[in-house]
Amino acid sequence: MADHRITTARGSLFVRDWGESTDAAPIILLHDSLGCVALWRDFGDHLAARTRRRVIAYDRAGFGQSDAYAGHLPLDFLYTECRETLPPILAALNVGEFVLFGHSVGGEMSVAGAADFGARCVAVISESAQIFPEDRINEGIRAALPALVPGRPQYERLKKYHGEKTDWVLSSWIDNWLDPAFTLDLTDHMKKVRCPVLALHGDLDEFGSTAQAKHLCDHVAGPAQLHVMRDCGHVPHRDRPGEILETVAAFLA
Numbered sequence: 001m002a003d004h005r006i007t008t009a010r011g012s013l014f015v016r017d018w019g020e021s022t023d024a025a026p027i028i029l030l031h032d033s034l035g036c037v038a039l040w041r042d043f044g045d046h047l048a049a050r051t052r053r054r055v056i057a058y059d060r061a062g063f064g065q066s067d068a069y070a071g072h073l074p075l076d077f078l079y080t081e082c083r084e085t086l087p088p089i090l091a092a093l094n095v096g097e098f099v100l101f102g103h104s105v106g107g108e109m110s111v112a113g114a115a116d117f118g119a120r121c122v123a124v125i126s127e128s129a130q131i132f133p134e135d136r137i138n139e140g141i142r143a144a145l146p147a148l149v150p151g152r153p154q155y156e157r158l159k160k161y162h163g164e165k166t167d168w169v170l171s172s173w174i175d176n177w178l179d180p181a182f183t184l185d186l187t188d189h190m191k192k193v194r195c196p197v198l199a200l201h202g203d204l205d206e207f208g209s210t211a212q213a214k215h216l217c218d219h220v221a222g223p224a225q226l227h228v229m230r231d232c233g234h235v236p237h238r239d240r241p242g243e244i245l246e247t248v249a250a251f252l253a
Helices: 043-051 077-092 105-120 135-147 153-178 211-219 241-252
Strands: 002-008 011-018 027-030 055-058 098-103 121-127 197-202 224-229
Touching: 002 077, 011 043, 011 077, 027 043, 027 077, 027 105, 043 055, 043 241, 055 077, 077 105, 098 105, 105 121, 121 241, 135 153, 197 211, 197 241, 211 224, 224 241
Parallel strands: 027 055, 027 098, 098 121, 121 197, 197 224
Antiparallel strands: 002 011, 011 055
């Protein structure tokens, strides 16, 4: 495992790198709305070992150990993240082709990124992604609000990872997703995704039904595989790591 600081137009970003470079395209992990590299815990290490691929994760600007984000996160952030942030990371780590693996909002980012990078993205793995508007998304956010205030355990836990940026991180999730002007429409991006896609989703996901993953599989231009986990919520890589690792390894093989 190696840690890096990489300079981008959005400031200095924290990047963690597991495994060794091989001929196989490395896997780029894209974290969720409240996540960061540290919250992947040991998943990146196990993923590298199980797939025998290099695995790279980074803290988006404003999250974890990366520099603070100047101003509010724009409403189109999920469509522009990969396009604007990945090039300097890929260049600094000498990465050519790659696999995008995104959790939650990172799943949406992986779809948009695959559309933007074309053949350079050789596969997409979306985990618990929200692909189209659904009542359960906003209902899940509103249900989480009471636990996300200073003094409550979940807030203090987030503060351990995001420090003084915690309120900005929460605002970037809550305020943006609940903003009436926020749009969730990946239709044009899905039409451009020709690489293989694996859509992972728990049947008890509190932020989106399994119809989200099925919609992705039905609308990408390339081959797609749906994998639904029984009795599983929004974070399968934490709650069902063995099943995720086996499914991903078989897909990439």
